[in-house]
Amino acid sequence: MNLKNCMVAQSGGPTVAINASLAGVIRGVKASSMYDTVYGSLNGITGILNNKLLNLTELMDTHPDYIDRLTNTPSMYLGSCRYKLPDYMDDDSPYVFIFKQFEDYNIEAFFYIGGNDSMDTVLKLSEYAKKIGSNIRIIGIPKTIDNDLCETDHTPGFGSAAKYIASSLLEIAHDTFIYAVKSVTIVEIMGRDAGWLTAASALARNEYNTAPHLIYLPEVPFDTDDFLLDIKRLLFERNNVIVAVSEGIRDAAGNYISASESTVDNFGHSQLSGAGKTLEFLVKEKLGVKVRSVEINVLQRCAAHLASKTDLDESVALGEKAVALSEEGVTASMVTINRISNAPYKVEYGYAQITHIANEAKSVPADWIAPSGNDITQPFIDYLTPLIQGEPQLTYKNGLPVYMDVSHLSKHQ
Amino acid sequence: MNLKNCMVAQSGGPTVAINASLAGVIRGVKASSMYDTVYGSLNGITGILNNKLLNLTELMDTHPDYIDRLTNTPSMYLGSCRYKLPDYMDDDSPYVFIFKQFEDYNIEAFFYIGGNDSMDTVLKLSEYAKKIGSNIRIIGIPKTIDNDLCETDHTPGFGSAAKYIASSLLEIAHDTFIYAVKSVTIVEIMGRDAGWLTAASALARNEYNTAPHLIYLPEVPFDTDDFLLDIKRLLFERNNVIVAVSEGIRDAAGNYISASESTVDNFGHSQLSGAGKTLEFLVKEKLGVKVRSVEINVLQRCAAHLASKTDLDESVALGEKAVALSEEGVTASMVTINRISNAPYKVEYGYAQITHIANEAKSVPADWIAPSGNDITQPFIDYLTPLIQGEPQLTYKNGLPVYMDVSHLSKHQ
Numbered sequence: 139m140n141l142k143n144c145m146v147a148q149s150g151g152p153t154v155a156i157n158a159s160l161a162g163v164i165r166g167v168k169a170s171s172m173y174d175t176v177y178g179s180l181n182g183i184t185g186i187l188n189n190k191l192l193n194l195t196e197l198m199d200t201h202p203d204y205i206d207r208l209t210n211t212p213s214m215y216l217g218s219c220r221y222k223l224p225d226y227m228d229d230d231s232p233y234v235f236i237f238k239q240f241e242d243y244n245i246e247a248f249f250y251i252g253g254n255d256s257m258d259t260v261l262k263l264s265e266y267a268k269k270i271g272s273n274i275r276i277i278g279i280p281k282t283i284d285n286d287l288c289e290t291d292h293t294p295g296f297g298s299a300a301k302y303i304a305s306s307l308l309e310i311a312h313d314t315f316i317y318a319v320k321s322v323t324i325v326e327i328m329g330r331d332a333g334w335l336t337a338a339s340a341l342a343r344n345e346y347n348t349a350p351h352l353i354y355l356p357e358v359p360f361d362t363d364d365f366l367l368d369i370k371r372l373l374f375e376r377n378n379v380i381v382a383v384s385e386g387i388r389d390a391a392g393n394y395i396s397a398s399e400s401t402v403d404n405f406g407h408s409q410l411s412g413a414g415k416t417l418e419f420l421v422k423e424k425l426g427v428k429v430r431s432v433e434i435n436v437l438q439r440c441a442a443h444l445a446s447k448t449d450l451d452e453s454v455a456l457g458e459k460a461v462a463l464s465e466e467g468v469t470a471s472m473v474t475i476n477r478i479s480n481a482p483y484k485v486e487y488g489y490a491q492i493t494h495i496a497n498e499a500k501s502v503p504a505d506w507i508a509p510s511g512n513d514i515t516q517p518f519i520d521y522l523t524p525l526i527q528g529e530p531q532l533t534y535k536n537g538l539p540v541y542m543d544v545s546h547l548s549k550h551q
Numbered sequence: 552m553n554l555k556n557c558m559v560a561q562s563g564g565p566t567v568a569i570n571a572s573l574a575g576v577i578r579g580v581k582a583s584s585m586y587d588t589v590y591g592s593l594n595g596i597t598g599i600l601n602n603k604l605l606n607l608t609e610l611m612d613t614h615p616d617y618i619d620r621l622t623n624t625p626s627m628y629l630g631s632c633r634y635k636l637p638d639y640m641d642d643d644s645p646y647v648f649i650f651k652q653f654e655d656y657n658i659e660a661f662f663y664i665g666g667n668d669s670m671d672t673v674l675k676l677s678e679y680a681k682k683i684g685s686n687i688r689i690i691g692i693p694k695t696i697d698n699d700l701c702e703t704d705h706t707p708g709f710g711s712a713a714k715y716i717a718s719s720l721l722e723i724a725h726d727t728f729i730y731a732v733k734s735v736t737i738v739e740i741m742g743r744d745a746g747w748l749t750a751a752s753a754l755a756r757n758e759y760n761t762a763p764h765l766i767y768l769p770e771v772p773f774d775t776d777d778f779l780l781d782i783k784r785l786l787f788e789r790n791n792v793i794v795a796v797s798e799g800i801r802d803a804a805g806n807y808i809s810a811s812e813s814t815v816d817n818f819g820h821s822q823l824s825g826a827g828k829t830l831e832f833l834v835k836e837k838l839g840v841k842v843r844s845v846e847i848n849v850l851q852r853c854a855a856h857l858a859s860k861t862d863l864d865e866s867v868a869l870g871e872k873a874v875a876l877s878e879e880g881v882t883a884s885m886v887t888i889n890r891i892s893n894a895p896y897k898v899e900y901g902y903a904q905i906t907h908i909a910n911e912a913k914s915v916p917a918d919w920i921a922p923s924g925n926d927i928t929q930p931f932i933d934y935l936t937p938l939i940q941g942e943p944q945l946t947y948k949n950g951l952p953v954y955m956d957v958s959h960l961s962k963h964q
Binding site for chain 1: 565593594597624625626627630631632633714717718719721722723725726728729730731754755757758759760789790791845846847848849850852853854855856857859936939940941942947949950951952954956957958960961
């Protein structure tokens with residue numbers, strides 16, 4: 139008997155929805171007439187290299203609500219890695235080993251759930267497969283809170299992060315409004331190069347809340363004089379000014395507005411922190427007003443207790459779609475979300491060539507940013523609003539959300 | 552007709568439950584045969600001085616679910632203040648004005664919802680009332696995320712903050728476990744002088760999660776050498792070490808372990824930040840391991856989307872209790888929660904003399920801290936666990952929690 143199997147792994151930074159796509163892949167395989175077993179590679183592609191593989195088909199049967207719980211569990215059930223494959227022209231040894239593993243496990247398709255860097259891995263594996271004449275399907279499944287992948291309307295994980303940021307901003311506004319004294323609150327939000335997440339803070343505005351009063355995205359060169367003028371103007375009108383600012387804002391010369399020295403990670407990205415703190419000190423020094431900065435911390439990417447149901451549902455669907463596409467022979471691609479309409483919100487799932495996606499990044503379009511450079515426009519709000527709709531039914535035990543046991547991650551390390 | 556009325560105000564820092572106590576007062580007045588109208592003083596006691604008063608009895612009829620929505624709304628519906636009453640021996644002018652207002656509005660009872668500093672106001676108003684022979688009842692209703700008020704088993708607002716901190720710690724643990732490399736994560740939690748909130752991080756431990764692996768409270772002098780040894784020891788055993796640390800940890804000489812200069816607020820408290828950052832830099836420098844610090848920001852006191860139902864229910868009950876006690880003639884007191892049993896969890900509501908509470912603070916008992924000084928003991932867990940139970944039914948609209956309109960706070964400023 140020659141069973142056909144497939145394999146899945148997760149890579150990059152955590153999101154709330156990346157396990158939902160894993161659950162989608164498992165569901166897809168369960169419904170498939172082609173695949174027998176789906177294996178999970180631990181810590182991204184390195185699990186294949188180190189032979190750390192889980193039989194997910196078997197595991198699924200260990201727990202009655204394995205799929206549901208996995209769907210609602212934040213971060214990565216299979217762990218992650220920051221491993222960058224070398225160019226196979228320079229060193230094909232990891233490729234040789236990976237494809238030998240695929241052969242040993244009768245792997246017909248490999249699904250890689252991740253962001254930009256992971257799509258680079260999908261591209262490289264696809265090119266190597268083509269070179270050696272392997273017909274193993276290599277398909278990327280997008281996830282990133284940053285929403286900066288091309289060819290897809292938006293990325294899984296973004297909607298939940300946006301919902302968390304908007305809710306947090308609203309709660310911070312309630313926290314801020316209580317004192318009848320002039321104050322400035324600066325809220326720093328993730329997003330190195332693209333302002334998608336920072337823009338989502340605008341969804342906090344409602345019938346009684348006009349905050350955030352200023353929104354600064356990395357797409358617009360940041361001018362500290364303009365910023366101080368904006369603040370001064372608003373402090374005439376009202377007591378409490380709330381500012382949403384991306385961690386990645388830069389001046390006209392391209393230098394980060396950040397107090398800390400930047401260091402460079404394995405992929406050549408600068409690691410930032412401190413734009414909010416820097417602006418806090420600036421306001422204190424130049425305006426002498428009460429000021430505080432709040433860094434929306436890693437919870438914006440892991441607070442599964444406040445996920446967007448829309449986001450989780452779409453993430454599951456993309457996992458299932460990837461399995462279905464692989465059965466049709468699609469490879470060297472990433473599954474995508476295509477928006478059909480905003481009201482009612484409707485999407486279709488498709489795919490795009492990985493060559494159009496890997497190592498590209500999608501910025502906020504210029505006409506979605508207000509001409510003043512300190513706010514976003516209505517079309518952007520219309521784009522964002524459907525993505526944060528709906529609340530998943532979470533189970534609580536002893537007062538805490540119930541997530542999937544991930545102790546295998548430390549056992550296998 | 553000589554109608555009897557009462558008045559309520561809120562003061563100090565925000566919590567998730569302080570509006571629940573306000574809702575309790577309104578419910579109590581609604582059910583009362585003694586009081587006609589309850590007035591809300593905006594921005595604490597300063598609303599009486601500036602004649603900024605809301606007729607809450609009237610407002611309650613404007614919205615069908617006014618009470619329910621108020622119960623679930625974070626921070627202060629009536630706003631807050633940091634105003635400290637002078638000693639009436641030095642300057643009785645604010646007292647004269649306040650009690651003239653009470654007379655003009657036929658106020659028979661004044662309820663002040665707040666923490667330690669607000670109980671100082673309750674004490675002073677009570678003493679002044681006694682001096683002038685007024686029989687206006689002055690009753691404090693506790694609230695503080697810090698849980699440091701005496702005479703009550705715990706304080707409203709603490710349980711919800713504890714639930715937020717424990718859930719966040721669990722989600723941060725999921726976020727942290729994914730990389731197969733050695734790393735240290737330092738989570739900084741509020742609590743200037745008492746470690747109640749930091750201890751609540753221990754509730755994140757479950758069948759698969761042993762984090763936080765170290766817990767440092769301000770009650771124990773912090774030794775950086777011991778801390779580094781603790782970290783080194785744990786890094787032998789496992790990849791990912793997670794540390795919960797209070798913002799208020801101090802060395803044996805009493806100096807804050809904080810990078811920032813401390814400033815002093817109106818009440819003479821040092822304003823802190825940076826214990827987590829300081830330890831991050833220390834670990835980076837001394838151990839050279841991957842390290843990150845996360846400051847659990849103001850959301851620990853305003854994230855109503857993750858409130859404890861037990862906390863909200865008790866806060867409402869204390870508001871109602873305060874109204875009932877005032878009808879019985881009780882004054883110069885604060886309502887209290889008395890725990891009858893842990894399993895099943897059962898409480899009674901009572902009151903205590905304000906002289907025993909104002910300007911006192913309750914630290915974590917020594918035998919609830921592990922002898923090692925870097926963890927808490929089981930009796931502390933048993934104390935904390937009931938306080939975070941239950942999830943309130945929140946309404947969501949457009950993807951965000953629906954809270955009470957607080958635009959009156961900016962209009963009246």
